[in-house]
Amino acid sequence: MTTILETRPGTGFTGPVHRPGDPGYDARRAAFRPTVDSRPELIVEAADETDVALAVRTARERGLDLAVQGTGHGTLVPSRGLLLRTGLLDAVTIDPHRGTARVGAGTRWGAVVAAAAPYGLAPVSGTSFDVGVAGYTFGGGLSWRSRRCGYAADSLVRVRAATADGDVVVASRDEHPDLFWAFRGGGGGYAVATELEFRLYPTGGLFGGRAYYPIERAAAVLAFYAGWAPSQPDELTTTVALGRGPSELGPGRRVVIVRAVGRGPDAERALGELCRVAGPALGGGFGAITYDDIPGIGDTRPMRFERVRDVPDGLVDLMITAAGPDAHPEAAAELRFWGGALATPPGDGGAIGHRDVPFSVILSGPPAHDADLSGHATGGAFLNFLYDTTRTHTAFSAAGHARLRRVKRAYDPENVFATGHTVTPAERP
Structure with missing residues (x-):
């Protein structure tokens, strides 16, 4: 009992x-x-x-x-x-007139998506709807709609939280703004959230999917993508991956995978350009989707992740070596362009670092190529994809990290919240 x-x-x-x-x-x-x-x-x-x-x-x-x-x-x-x-704190309230959701800190994204759908709205949630709202948001929160809507942290309106003293405070742009700034991408190690409020966005007119192309097109598609992606509409999010295709394409067949989610005719036309370069598809395709369809488009497996400023021939070659036609059966690689609203923070845009770094590369499989990937990387991490807590500081700029330490000193000077991704309190001046 x-x-x-x-x-x-x-x-x-x-x-x-x-x-x-x-x-x-x-x-x-x-x-x-x-x-x-x-x-x-x-x-x-x-x-x-x-x-x-x-x-x-x-x-x-x-x-x-x-x-x-x-x-x-x-x-x-x-x-x-x-x-x-905090999993029992899972109440969800949608305000369709304000376009916001108010949720308990133990809520999972699936509950928010289901509650917002009747109003034609959705949050800035990730690939998996089983992930919790709070940790995802405080770590930044990258969505298939983030090029248009920004990070999940950018959509935060208000947080209720218990401080290290056991006092409950409200953090927003008007109340405890320093704590609010830290919650927007700086992790959760400053106070314990009990409730979050954030903006929702219209979902009408979404399209998306994934399509498979011959692995022999990998070099051409990756090189084209690197130059093409930065000029595309913010309503379109795309990735190019190398990996094993579905069984209907043949046992263990390796393919180029184009994934996309977008909204509007300009985004559809832009995706067509990428698909034409990839060549006739072997399978899959793109079409009208609901927000509920998005989890089936991405890949939820944990992978090695690095941020890169550009995509030189050497990086393309590395991705093909790591995940191309002769790679380990479980190996995969992905190139993604971020940009759009991810690169343009709203106002005092929170603690998220490295917004100016446009690309990410993911490698999965044997670690033989990790050192080679590090040679192309900026060294800046994204908190949601960082499992090594000794590298937490790499998710922020130097100025951002220093500011987070000052917030930590103000709200948790004794480092009560010391597990996971956190920072040490700044020394007293």
Whole structure:
């Protein structure tokens, strides 16, 4: 039976609390990545905002390591201490007149997409609708609609959060603007979010899909894409990948894969240019889609990711060597152009770094080519795709990282929120 921790006489948590040995403990401590196998001393499933604040105070007063987890995709589980799960905070409210959603910090994107769809609206969600809203947004949040709508963090309007003192505050452009700035792409290690509000966008007229082309066209398509993509409409997002095609094309056949999501006739015409260079398609295709169709277009596997400023012949050759016709059966590579609204932050656009870097390259498979890819990379990371917490600082500019450390000093000077992607508090002047 689930036990309740009494933190002081007459008080406790509304939500369930689990200790090692309790039924349900192992299921609650599990993370999205199966290699994570930690055993926290205590797991608190917050039922409301008061539970969140109480958990923070409990961890601080008892000297327990504290980690916060919404869906398990992001923050590591502490090997000891207290794991605060916010998955029960999953209420979703859509305001179609303002074009906004207000959601609990444990909400997954699928619930938001379903609630917004009847109004012809959708959020800036990622490839998988199973991912949690909070971690995705605080890490930046890259969507198939981001060239038009920006990062998910750019659409944030307001965040309610419990600080390291256990106080609940509202962060927005008008209240605690420094904390609001940090939440927009700087990770979540400054306070524990309990509720987020963000803008939604129209979904009418979407098209998209994926098409497969002969692998022999890889060099021509990649070289064309590098010069073509920067001048295309912001309504069009595309990638060019090399990998194994579907079984109907033949066992293990390697192909060029063009993926796209767009809106409007200009975007459709632009995609046609890329497809003509790729040649007659072997299979797949593009057509009208709903927002619900987007998860089937992308690839959700974890891959090595680097940002690059340009695509020289040497990088094209590397991608073909790593994932072309003679590559390992599981190898894959992808070239993506970012740009558009991703490169133009709105106002004081948050902590996201490297907006001026236009391309990313992903390699998957044997790590033999990692060093070669690093030679083309800027070294700047994107927080959502960064698993090495010792490299957190590489997701920001030097000035942005320094500012985040000042925010950390203001809201969490004792580094209570020290797990996952976080920064150390700046020293006092």
